[in-house]
Amino acid sequence: MRHTPHFLLADVAEVKRLIRKNPWATLVSHTAAGNVASHYPVMLEDGPADEISIVSHVGRPDEVAHGLGSGEVLVIIQGPHGYVSPSWYPDGDLVPTWNHVTAHLWGTPEILSPEENYAVLEALVDQxxxxxPRPRSLRMDEELTRRIARGTVGLRLRVARFDARAKLSQNKPADVVARITDELEADGPYANAALAGEMRRLHGG
Incomplete structure (x- = not known):
């Protein structure tokens, strides 16, 4: 990720919040055959406040394609993001940008047992x-869902390190930040309520 210290997101609690709110993740592995990327939902595990551990699963044979368990992988969490038009800036400002909240997580996956994997799948569905209105559960037909679960491989990633950014116009004066947030909440072509919410959370208001 681009080195932008003024947008650095170093608070573990904030990274955990980002994962909870944006569980659709990109899993990237560097293998002998080249880079491999897949997309799966992830779920945070309870644990110490200063540690991040996520669980997920892949559909077979993705565990082979990624070489899971044999080396480090990268998991990308993409939060709200969107275009910021220079027309929202003072006259004479012509350069747009793209605001975003993103985290890169690294670690070596642990392969779960079939029983652990089923428990993770069950919890993920329940979540x-x-x-x-009428929630369904894997427990409604455990024989069927356990059979389907055999087509997946569960994994746990204890995050060894992360690099996260919250690029939310911190380099702009308060009145410009307010204008950007208002435009994101309006009904224009680049309306983005989720991104506006992140900006209001960071800047207040």
Missing amino acids: FEQRV
């Missing part, structure tokens, strides 16, 4: 289903 998303709790928001719908």
Whole structure:
């Protein structure tokens, strides 16, 4: 990620919040065959406040393609992001930008046992289903869902290090920040309520 110290996101609690709110992740491995990328949902595990551990699964044969367990992988978490038009800046400012909240997480995955994997799949489904009116659960037909689960491989990633950025116009004066946030919340072509929410959370207001 570009070296931008003034946008650095170093607070572990904030990175955990980013993962919780944006669980669709990109998994990248460097293998003998080249770089391999896949996309899967991840879930945070409970643990010490200063540590990040995530669990997920891949569909077979992605575990082979990635060589999971044999080396370090990169997991990319992409939060809200969007275009910022220079028309939202004072007259004479002509250069646009792209605001975003992003985290890169590195670690060596641990392959889960079939029982652990099923527990993770069950918890993952429950996490998303709790928001719908009539939630469903893998427990409703455990024989069927355990059979389907055999087509997946579970993993745990204890994050060894991370590099995260919250680029939210911190380099702009307060009145410009307010204008950008208002435009993101309006009904224009680059409206982005989620990104505006991140800006208000950071800057206040």
